[in-house]
Amino acid sequence: MHRRDSKVLIFILKINIFFWCIVSSVLSEDNFNTNKVIIIGGDYDYPPYEFINKEGKPDGYSVELSHAIADVMGFEIEIRLNKWSSARESLNAGEVDILQGMANSKEREHLYDFSPYTYVDQSVFARSGSPSINSLSDLNGHQVIVQRNGLMYDLLNNTSQDITLIPTDTHVAALRLLASGQYDYALVSNLPGLYLSKELGLSNIKPVFNIEGRNKYGYAVKKGNEELLAKFSQGLAILKNTGRQQAIYQKWLGGLNASPWTRLVIFTGVVAVVSLLISIVIIIWNRSLRKKVERRTKELKDQQLQLLHADKMASLGVLVSGVAHEINNPCGILTMNFPFIKDASEELTDLIDELGKESGSLTIAGVRYTQFKDVFPSILDDMHIASRKIRGIVDDLKHFASNDKAHLELNEMVDLNELVSTSIRLVINQIKHATDHFTVDYGDDLPLIKGSVQRIEQVLINLILNACQALDGKEQKIKITTYYQKELKLVIFTIKDHGVGIHKNDLSKLTDPFYTSKREQGGMGLGLSISAGIVRDHQGSLDFKSTQGKGTTVTLSLPLVQTEEHS
Structure with missing residues (x-):
């Protein structure tokens, strides 16, 4: 990342933190009912993100992440995995509250609000020996297998290209059809495609073209349900900061990453830092999280309280150091120059007195000189006191956020x-x-x-x-x-x-x-x-x-x- 881009990113972070401080101060625990069981929907066959395992239970990266968020945020969840098309219909009908794995796209933004936790790539899979693919236009005249109501289904269904879509319920079905010699290509998510090809032993198919542009992937709710989405965003921030999300990620996805995914990890890390800085400030004022911590056992409560305190100190340390620097510099100039200005004004008084006698009705800044002469020194004193008071407040902030005791004389x-x-x-x-x-x-x-x-x-x-x-x-x-x-x-x-x-x-x-x-x-x-x-x-x-x-x-x-x- 270029140095100029880094400065822009830091500036944006500061602005985001400022506004989130204002927004979060009006949040109340009464706005969210933690006793309600939250119904989470998802795809029953979309490994390694979400799927039904051999024991007949929901499993995968997204499933484990949802349970971890519910754990730290203190609410109960029920995960219902179904065909992807049915899962979307259940969300639209209000039968589930949130989907744990949906890719963001322009076609979907007017229907849903998103809280991403990773990115997904889309790839064209082909059988060995198939003609090469260099762009989506090369699919014209071909039969392409896609997941019904999936991201690529939405995209290709709204284009004017001459592509025959073969919809299936799952990625597994799409890849098996392709491997068995049916149809021409399959357009599926890259990582699940690689995972399933390996798991199913489909050695005669491989990705031949990656669609440009990554799509954010994560939690999705119907438009207007930002309150529920915010709770999942806060939970994600805690998991990212404690390293728990990274551990879950490594468990399910770490071994599958090829070199193109290195950039994804870096970019996801930047997004995680942005989300973390914003969410830490929110967490400070989050009463519902505090109530959840208080209901836990004493051992777990102590651990989480220590974590929250560390988060607050880390966040405020970064924030205060920047604010203090920006305020103290101009404030220091004011404080340093006030004595000079006051001395100069006293020395100029005699000259102005003479000028006032000559003119008879001298005014300064619209005020008669006789009155100006009485009030101007007190105005300078008030300004000097105010500048020192600002500096005192900043020093208190720096002391509050600092972990360094060296400045304290405790002897x-x-x-x-x-x-x-x-x-x-x-x-x-x-x-x-x-x-x-x-x-x-x-x-x-x-x-x-x-x-x-x-x-x-x-x-x-x-x-x-x-x-x-x-x-x-x-x-x-x-x-x-x-x-x-x-x-x-x-x-x-x-x-x-x-x-x-x-x-x-x-x-x-x-x-x-x-x-x-x-x-x-x-x-x-x-x-x-x-x-x-x-x-x-x-x-x-x-x-x-x-x-x-x-x-x-x-x-x-x-x-x-x-x-x-x-x-």
Whole structure:
């Protein structure tokens, strides 16, 4: 791939991620009923993708992929394999919800929506000694075997070429007819054709011409059922990221790939990366997946939660590094030049004063100079503060997404009581505005802990401000307590408010990035996410207990001694 093409692809990825962030934020688990058994249709004789095995059960790459998606997404499926023409009719009639293997084409796009997971090539198969084929026009005047209602059937049935179509129900029937000496050619999917020729021992037929252009192949639903299709797309993204789809692919298709398929693997990989980056962002906000994880056993739940966290960090790390670079450069220029502009404006004041005296009614930017002179310095100060605030937000984002702890100084000796007192002084105005009943109970003889004073202070301030914002009136209370839990060697900070409380279904999402109940008030949803990351760096924990309408208690626990393997 050329360097210019790579830059274009990266730009498109950024745009896709931005818009998918907006779309996914409005998704709700109520939009999809995970209790419904999803009926999946397919072809009963289309190996190695889907077929009925010797035990009479559905088998193949697509079948195993569907079961894997159902497993990670938490819904139940029933796979019904039939003749391909019957499978399509069942989808159109609403008897099945989704087909697990359909090739995309212009003729089909007005009928179905697609979520591809691979590509298929179409090839002309011929008996040994048959005339060579260099284009589809060479099939004029010949009898060509195709699968009924298949991709090539749709294509050739809508052309004006003089080709006699011999429809069959399956690829197997098409290849056997050709191998037995009947008709001239068979036009079938390349990989199933190679697979079946090998399995059936049809040594007298071979592919002689590949149709130009690959067709996307994957899940298909009737137009308008994007909600169901999105669930399969999300499941595919998880399988791709964990490597499970690749393992299934290697099991069924890896040994069949000849050299022309190398390009397919590369191209599929690019598509997989694009889909993965988009879908990871969706997964972050996907409540239904979280509910599915919670219903699993503790061991599996822990594994999946770790995977989701790794996905989020990887995705946000890439996103934030790009965003931070794009924002910090111009912001740095503004921050660096504001002092120069302010000094210059002060030095020019005397010259402008003289000019104002001469003209008598000098205006600048439509404002009288006497007024401009009073407000201009404060405007410059506000702009300078705003640019530094932008830079601060970007730094917080970088800290949140970074896996590198090198920038944290965790070797300072921290007095938690002193740090709580300092944090209260910094936000005392917000506290007074929120409540008339604020109390602090400092524990006696708290031992010092090792960590970063600045970062722990950031956590404390965030928790105090959250408590203030949870109150409805100044008559409601906030109480802070510190103490030492000797048995576990933990220094504890708790803050209890008597505010609005948090719904039990939202407690598990409090530290998720960009989750906030104060979006309309300008909340970004990063405060608790950043705080949770800081606490993890210190090997501590944050615990939330809340009753809606009665208030919330947050407990911050910090270990007295940190273990070496986590340091």
